[in-house]
Amino acid sequence: MSLMHSDSPASADKIPYRSAFSVVYAEEAALAHPRAQRILAGLPDAEVIRCRDYREIFNRPHQEPALQKKAQALILAVSDRARVYPGAPVCQDFGNDRFYYTSDVMNCVFDCEYCYLQGMYPSGHIVVFVNTEDTFAELDTILSDGPAYVCISYDTDLLALEPKLGLVADWIAFASERPTLTLELRTKSASCAVLRSLPVSDRVILALTLSPDPVIRAMEHRTPPLSARLALASGALDLGWKVRLCFDPMIAVHNAVAVYDKMFDEVAAALPMERIHDASVGLFRISREYLKEMRSRRPCAVTYYPYELTDGVYHYPTEIGEPLVELALRRLGAMLPRDRIFLWSV
Numbered sequence: 358m359s360l361m362h363s364d365s366p367a368s369a370d371k372i373p374y375r376s377a378f379s380v381v382y383a384e385e386a387a388l389a390h391p392r393a394q395r396i397l398a399g400l401p402d403a404e405v406i407r408c409r410d411y412r413e414i415f416n417r418p419h420q421e422p423a424l425q426k427k428a429q430a431l432i433l434a435v436s437d438r439a440r441v442y443p444g445a446p447v448c449q450d451f452g453n454d455r456f457y458y459t460s461d462v463m464n465c466v467f468d469c470e471y472c473y474l475q476g477m478y479p480s481g482h483i484v485v486f487v488n489t490e491d492t493f494a495e496l497d498t499i500l501s502d503g504p505a506y507v508c509i510s511y512d513t514d515l516l517a518l519e520p521k522l523g524l525v526a527d528w529i530a531f532a533s534e535r536p537t538l539t540l541e542l543r544t545k546s547a548s549c550a551v552l553r554s555l556p557v558s559d560r561v562i563l564a565l566t567l568s569p570d571p572v573i574r575a576m577e578h579r580t581p582p583l584s585a586r587l588a589l590a591s592g593a594l595d596l597g598w599k600v601r602l603c604f605d606p607m608i609a610v611h612n613a614v615a616v617y618d619k620m621f622d623e624v625a626a627a628l629p630m631e632r633i634h635d636a637s638v639g640l641f642r643i644s645r646e647y648l649k650e651m652r653s654r655r656p657c658a659v660t661y662y663p664y665e666l667t668d669g670v671y672h673y674p675t676e677i678g679e680p681l682v683e684l685a686l687r688r689l690g691a692m693l694p695r696d697r698i699f700l701w702s703v
């Protein structure tokens with residue numbers, strides 16, 4: 358795919374990129390699916406290019422994901438298997454024994470420099486497996502053995518994509534009829550209008566990732582500022598959502614303790630913390646394999662930090678990470694009962 362119009366001016370900072378999803382690749386099998394038809398109906402100006410297999414586009418060699426993110430294509434595909442997985446060891450399980458995540462969408466509209474997806478995927482484009490019903494059927498099998506806690510927005514940001522994909526609404530409808538299912542919808546988006554368009558379900562926890570503005574500006578590219586995320590949290594509480602605050606990953610930027618301390622001031626001032634469902638705290642960590650890929654694809658301060666390695670996971674040295682964790686537990690401990698604060702540690 359050409360990322361840029363051929364008549365682009367020479368100046369690199371003036372290059373007009375095509376808008377996101379102005380190109381849609383679609384497997385033949387996906388095109389016939391009602392969910393694909395619905396998505397395409399919302400993209401009337403998109404150029405639709407048929408392909409045999411999404412891997413022809415997504416997995417081809419020598420891609421530049423960071424560049425592709427400036428003009429993301431959408432790839433519609435049909436998965437030949439249900440995409441439900443047991444939670445990974447580096448993920449917070451919030452005390453749930455039967456913890457799963459789903460991956461019907463691969464990749465994200467945001468562009469965080471520390472994002473592990475850069476270590477997983479060779480492409481910056483977004484794949485949507487439209488046969489969500491197969492994932493639902495697999496979850497029904499899992500639920501027949503007992504309650505399950507399922508994160509549906511790990512390898513993407515489904516709420517940010519909701520105006521284009523409508524998948525959150527599908528998930529809420531599914532969860533609403535399954536009393537033993539709890540969903541976590543994790544997001545950095547901040548659209549109150551999108552949230553208002555969705556039904557509220559007590560089966561769904563809205564998990565908002567909060568970061569200090571210096572971290573957002575430096576490395577969470579295209580994401581909303583802290584004030585907007587806090588406004589969404591406040592609006593979600595008013596609408597009746599269960600709201601989880603995720604201070605994860607915390608990043609050891611310059612003056613990190615002071616930077617995060619100020620952020621907790623802003624959180625405390627903006628939110629009625631007694632109404633917050635729970636909170637999670639975690640330092641940045643990444644598997645050895647993903648960091649290796651990330652370093653070659655995106656050499657930057659966060660990927661080339663001198664981490665320590667424990668059991669295949671890179672993490673901050675204790676003297677760097679511990680003060681940040683202590684700060685988070687002290688500040689949150691003053692606002693929430695300790696049993697509603699979940700800490701991920703190596």
Ligand code: SF4
Nearest residue numbers: 465467468469472513
């Ligand atoms: S919002 Fe999350 S999934 Fe999206 S780029 Fe950032 S870290 Fe990755």
